Amino acid sequence: MPTVQPGTPNRKVTEDELRSVLTGAGLELSSSLVEDYRTLVSLLDDAITSLPDDKSILPYPDLLNYPRTDIHVPEDNELGGWATKVTAKCVNPISDLLKGRTIALKDNMAFAGVRCTNGTSMVDWTPTIDATVVTRVLDAGATIIGKAACENSCHEGMSATAITGQVHNPYQKGYSAGGSSSGSGRLVATGSVDLAFGCDQAGSIRIPASSCGIVGLKPTWGLVPYTGILSLDATVDHVGPMTKSVRDCALFLEAIAGPDGWDDRQPPFGLEGDRLKFVAPVDLVLEKEPEKMLAGFKIGVLDEGFEVPGQDSNVVASVRSAVEKFKSLGADVASVSVPLHKEAHRLWNCASPLSRGRQSLLGDTDGRKQLYLTDRAELVGSKLSQAQFDALGPGASNLYVGYLWMQEKYGAKVQGKATNLLKATSDAYDKALKEFDVLVMPTLPYPPPRLPEPGSNEGPLNYLNRTTGMIANTCPFNNSGHPALSLPVGFVPAREDPTVKLPTAIQIVGRKYADVDCLKVAAAWERVFDWKTL
Known part of the structure; x- marks a missing residue:
């Protein structure tokens, strides 16, 4: 099928204009071909310039x-937790599901009239629309009281790069709160908000949840719409709840789950009715006698999740102790091996630069049926300027250099190869989850690291070495799309100072669209055991 119909263009591009483009692409065309393509490209230009304004169909909030109201940058941002404060509440909510609850938005989410820093000064952007999930929590009766700080371009696992300042661990100043949803983790842990949004492409909900001693759920890929949120890569984008308790997590998820008609990450049918109910099933578990709460549940202890290079022995001991407690709740517990789990981290890294450099840093999300944030993309351009690159943190700048390298040296084949290989990894988890209801392992391999000195410039290599292996157990489930919940299970000594005690957590992974099983297992454990005393 032809891309354009031949005709007479309104304005014909000049030969010099066209040859400049062709030369830049390394092409030499004869004069007759150039003349033909002048007409065809001119017709394309006519079509582009005649497009109506897409702003007329954007989902602007009422x-x-x-x-x-009261939109402002707070003088006291609570040790880095807040990026911007605002008060917002629906005049006519649809339900009381979140009535009386306060919520923080992660600062990569669109909220009309409120700046969206995405943790960086690279772009100065104030959205004109609201993310779908923002509207949903307002419709459920919640009150939004601000936007939580996030790490620079959402590419860090340590809370030291947000443009609004370092975010400190709620249990020890000077230590990481995790990232990239760093402010969300801190604000929930300190009680500054009841609930907070996190977004997760490699662990950015679960890393701060583990670091701050709260519950964090990366839902099944596509269960919750990502519309109106800055993307890293549509194939690994997830938005989900960060809460103090598992029941609050279920409540929050029930308020935001389900298709919105924009996001092609979501299946066009099947997400409805009881599949979007999470609170009642959790309550049924909590009503049982402790020893019967998980009767019939089969829990697989993932061997490879305890074999991460550099894993802290105290973390392993804490999580294994937590696993043993599932037996007293009636669950059957046994080990399971998924050898490909060890390869998933490397595959994530190889699949990242080309698509994620293009989508997250340049705002180029072509090939998806979704809401395009074109006003922000226009502020970036087709490549980063020196000033824009200099505004990036170590993780984002490393991604961009990797993107340039892969684009020049390999093209699309490496990303394609890694993506193909990831299918086998996902299938391996599915196979294990036919035998078990959930898989468990440590969320993170070690406790939160100490933050670097503010203003220190140690270079990207030294900085990123602080978090080597951090996402070994989290990013595999962004690749595969399985739901994964982080539940705090105890304190462990900091690596830099054993007198400092910091939270650690177990990760519970379920079948796709069986997020409720993760919630049930976590709720039962939380109901009986107090992680702060273990």
Whole structure:
């Protein structure tokens, strides 16, 4: 099928204009071919310039029903937790599901009229729309009280790179709160908000949840719409709840799950009815006698999840102790091996640069049926300027250099190869989950690291070495799309100072779209055991 119909263009591009483009692409065309393509490209230009304004169909919020006031940058950001404060509540909510609850948005989410820093000064952007999930929590009766700080371009696992300042661990100042949803983790842990959004492409909900001693769920890929949120890569984008308790996590998830008609990460049918109910099934588990709470549940202890290079022995001991407690709740517990789990981290790294450099840093999300944040993309351009690159943190700048290298040296074949190999990894988890209801392992291999000195410039290599292996157990389930929940299970000594005690957590992974099983298992454990006393 032809891309354009021949005709007479309104304005014909000049031969010099076209040859400049062709020469830049390394092409030499004869004069007759150039003349033909001048006409064809001119017709394409006509079509582009005649497009109507897409702003007419954007989902702008009704500011009379969803008013927002007192928008300001706080002088006291609570040791890095807040990026911007705002007060917003729906005038006519649809339900009382989240009535009386306060919520923080991660600062990569669109909220009309409120700046969205994405943790960086690379782009100065104030959205004109609201993310779908923002509207949903307002419709459920919640009150939004601000935007939580996030790490620079959402590419860090340590909380030291946000443009709004370092985010400190709620249990020890000077230590990481995790990333990239760093402010969300801290604010929930300190009680500054009841609930907070996190976004997760390699562990950015679960890393701060583990670091801050709260519950964090990366839902099944596509269960919750990502519409109106800055993307890293649509194939690994997830948005989900960060809460103090598992029941709150279920409540939050019930308020935001389900298709929105924009996001092609979501299946076009099947996500409805009881599949979007999470609170009642959790409550049924909590009503049982402790020894019967998990009767019939089969829990697989993933061997490879305890074999991460550099894993802290105290973390392993804490999580293994937590696993043993599932037996007293009636669950059957046994070990299971998924050898490909050890390869998933490397595959994530190889699949990242080309698509994620393009999508997250340049805002180029072509090939997806979703809401395009074109106003922000226009502020970036087709490549980063020196000033924009200099505004990136170590993780984001490393991604961009890797993107340039892969684009020049390999093209699309490496990303394609890694993506093909990831299918086998996902299938291996599916196979294990036919035998077990959930898989468990440590969320993180070690406790939160100490933050670097503010303003220190140690270079990307030294900085990134602080978090080597951090995402070994988290990113595999971004690749595969399985739901994964982080539940705090105890304190362990900091590596830099054994007198400092910091939270650690177990990760519970379920079958796709069986997020409720992760919630049930976590809720039962939380109901009987107090992680702070273990």
